Amino acid sequence: MQQASDMSEKVALVTGAASGLGRGTAVALATAGAKVCLVDLNEAGLQETATLVQALGVECLVRPADLSQKDNCEAVVAETVAAFGRLDALCNVAGVIFFNHSTDMTQVQWDTTMAVNLSAPFFLSQAAIPHLLEQHGAIVNVTSSASFMGEAYAAAYCATKAGLTNLTKAMAMEYMHKPIRINAVAPGGMVTNIVSSFMNMPKDLDGSLMQRFKPLRGTVEVDDVANLVAFMASDAARGYHGNCISIDNGITAG
Ligand SMILES: NC(=O)c1ccc[n+]([C@@H]2O[C@H](COP(=O)([O-])OP(=O)(O)OC[C@H]3O[C@@H](n4cnc5c(N)ncnc54)[C@H](O)[C@@H]3O)[C@@H](O)[C@H]2O)c1
Structure with a gap:
């Protein structure tokens, strides 16, 4: 796999940074x-990530925030720039999934999925783009194999991930002639905490x-996925714009 280029002097904001x-x-x-800048709902997890980052001799900012709120999206971008003086990369990684029959999905489950998986990457991008343009920076949105296939009992999640893929492409078109790259990475099949959502599923799903x-x-x-996201955020990925790169060990092959 291609490696991220040297990013010393650069500043990145990573959401979902508490785990996985x-x-x-x-x-x-x-x-x-x-x-x-490490952003997540889970403050304890952020502190653990900060320990790993600091062990590499790199500065970080720990910023607990609920990204389902637009104001928080704007605030974390502003605070990152205030702390470090610039922003070179925005990596939208935070995400949630609720498995349920579509007829039983609550409005809270639907609204939370939309807010975290789709609205937050948009509002973070809105706030970040002026700073990214100054640095010739990049946005990397983490979508999913669920962008490309219907996954039973995950209708809201699939809708947001497909939406985020096309949001990526639409914004890439809008900024075609500007100094910013906007791409997506579509993983599938990683073992992370989000898999614990399987524990809370109704028992009668097929x-x-x-x-x-x-x-x-x-x-x-x-x-492997993390290194791909970092590569896409770095100048080494200069040939990528409006692309969605799958890494799912064959899930979407057929
Ligand atoms: N694990 C997989 O197989 C898989 C497959 C495809 C896509 N993804 C995507 O990868 C991304 C990362 O997920 P993961 O697998 O590392 O799972 P994870 O549960 O370890 O990480 C998700 C993170 O998002 C954070 N988060 C949730 N709601 C938030 C909110 N309102 N505000 C701020 N942070 C919030 C969580 O606290 C958590 O740390 C997600 O976008 C997910 O959809 C994962």
Whole structure:
């Protein structure tokens, strides 16, 4: 896999940084030398990630925030720029999933999925773009194999991830002639905390339908996806704009 270029002097904001892919992305960016602002709901998890980043000799800012609120999206971008003086990369990694029959999905489940998975990347991008343009920076949105296939009992999640893929492309078109790159990475099949959502599913779901979106060749390493996100955030990915790169060990092959 291609590696992120040297990011020392650069600053990245990573959402979902308390665990899983967000933590891996923060560590990958810090390994490339970037200072990172770590954002998540989970403050304890953020502190653990900060310890890993600081062990690499890199500065970081820990910023607990509920990104389902637009004001918080704007505030974390402003605070990152105030702390470090610039912003070079925005990595939208935070996400949620609720498995349920569509007829039983609550409005809170629907609204939370929309707010975290789709609205937050948009509002964070709105706030970040003026700063990213100054630095010739990048946005990397984490979508999912669920962008490309219908996953039973995950209608809201699929809608947001497909929406985020096309949001990426639409914004890439809008900024075609400006100094910013906007891309997506679409993972599938990583073992992370989000898998614990499987524990809270109703018991009467048809498991045979859910087998369809598990990787037949085994799980995908979080670090492999994190390194891809960091690469896409770095100048080494200069040829990518409006692209959605899948990394799912064959889930979307057929
Ligand atoms: N694990 C997989 O197989 C898989 C597959 C495809 C896509 N993804 C995507 O990867 C991304 C990272 O997920 P993960 O697998 O690392 O799971 P994870 O649960 O470890 O990470 C998600 C993070 O998002 C944070 N978050 C949730 N709601 C938030 C809010 N309102 N404000 C701020 N932070 C919030 C959580 O606290 C958590 O730390 C998600 O966007 C997910 O949809 C994961």
